[in-house]
Amino acid sequence: MENELKMSCAVRTAGGSSVARRMRAQGEVPAVVYGHGKHINITLNLHDFSQLMKKMHSEHAILTLDAEGEVVNVLIKEIQRHRATHNIQHVDFVVVDLDEIVTVSVPIITLGDADGVKNFGGIMELTLREVEVQCKAGNIPDDIRVDVTPLKLHEVLRVADLKVPEGVTVLADPETAVVVISSSAAEDSAASETAAEGAEEPEVITARKKEEEAEPEAPKGKK
Numbered sequence: 001m002e003n004e005l006k007m008s009c010a011v012r013t014a015g016g017s018s019v020a021r022r023m024r025a026q027g028e029v030p031a032v033v034y035g036h037g038k039h040i041n042i043t044l045n046l047h048d049f050s051q052l053m054k055k056m057h058s059e060h061a062i063l064t065l066d067a068e069g070e071v072v073n074v075l076i077k078e079i080q081r082h083r084a085t086h087n088i089q090h091v092d093f094v095v096v097d098l099d100e101i102v103t104v105s106v107p108i109i110t111l112g113d114a115d116g117v118k119n120f121g122g123i124m125e126l127t128l129r130e131v132e133v134q135c136k137a138g139n140i141p142d143d144i145r146v147d148v149t150p151l152k153l154h155e156v157l158r159v160a161d162l163k164v165p166e167g168v169t170v171l172a173d174p175e176t177a178v179v180v181i182s183s184s185a186a187e188d189s190a191a192s193e194t195a196a197e198g199a200e201e202p203e204v205i206t207a208r209k210k211e212e213e214a215e216p217e218a219p220k221g222k223k
Contacts (some may be wrong), residue, residue: 003066003069004055004060004062004064005052005055005061006063006064006065006066007048007052007063007064007065008045008048008065008066009031009042009043009044009045009065009066009067009068010042010043010049010068010114011040011041011042011043011067011070012030012041012042012043013041015030015041019062020089020090023043024046024087024089027029027045027046027047028043028044028045029043029044029045029046029049029088029090029091030042030043030044030045030090030091031043031044031090031091031092031175032090032091032092032093033065033067033072033074033093033094033095034092034093034094034095035094035095036095036096036097038095038118040067040070040137042065042180044065044091044172045048046088049088049091050088052080057107057142057143058104058105058106058107058130058142058143059076059079060075060104060106060140061075061140061142062074062075062096062098062137062138062140063076063093065093072095072096072173073094073096073098073137074094074095074096075093075094075096075102075104075193076091076092076093077092077093077126077139078091078092079091079134080092080220085125088215096137097137098136098137098138099136099137099138100136100137101134101135101136101137102134102135102136102140103132103133103134103171104132104133105130105131105132105133105139106130106131106132106133106140106141106142106143106144107129107130107143107144108126108128108130108131108143108144108145108146108162108178109143109144109146109148110124110126110127110145110146110148110179111145111146111148112147112148112149113148113149114148114149114150114151114152114179114181115149115150115152115153116150116151116152116153116154116181117154117181120152120153121183121184122153122154122181122182122183122184123181123182123183123184124148124151124170124179124180124181125179125180125181125182126178126179127177127178127179128159128172128177128178129179131144131159131162131170131171131172132170132171132172133164133168133169133170133171134168134169134171135165135167135168135169136167139165139167141164141165142167144162144163144164145163146161146163146178146179148179148181151179151181152181153181153182154182154183155181156177156179156180156181156182157177157179157180158174158175158176158177158178159172159173159174159175159176159178160174160175160202161178162178163221186194216220
């Protein structure tokens, strides 16, 4: 991990919906930490947790929580949000050992301007925004970056072309498209019109055949 993400939190003993509502009104969020034999009910400061999330490239980054002196490495398992306001209501963290193998989704970041877009007016489509990888918890990459600069018109960058750190295995199908450089809609329309104008009108075989059949036979000479 390039940047270690740390946060302090308070251990709580009280529970229930009324307690949770009161906590949220005070700018706090109930949360739970479990796994590897641990189960700790904690309270997060909403502002601090929101600021921490802004530093994360993905919700699947390793966090270090200090629960009143008990320090654990965790992954965010689930964030529950309010249906209408989307405010954070509850967070589930799962404890991880930095050497254990985990499966997480990592975002894909594109770098540069594709040749087919910059010089030929094409359109770049990012068809896969994140990819599932398997690696040690301590080696989860923040993201997977791809340089799209060399991509020409109609070229495709696939999962097999992704470059990942040593020890990281991409689980997606290698043939899955990640980036596609396609023609613009206007170019496709113009090409279709040009092809239609240049096409020769097909010969009407049936009409010609009928004309041939209708042609009278030459009179035969008398012997």
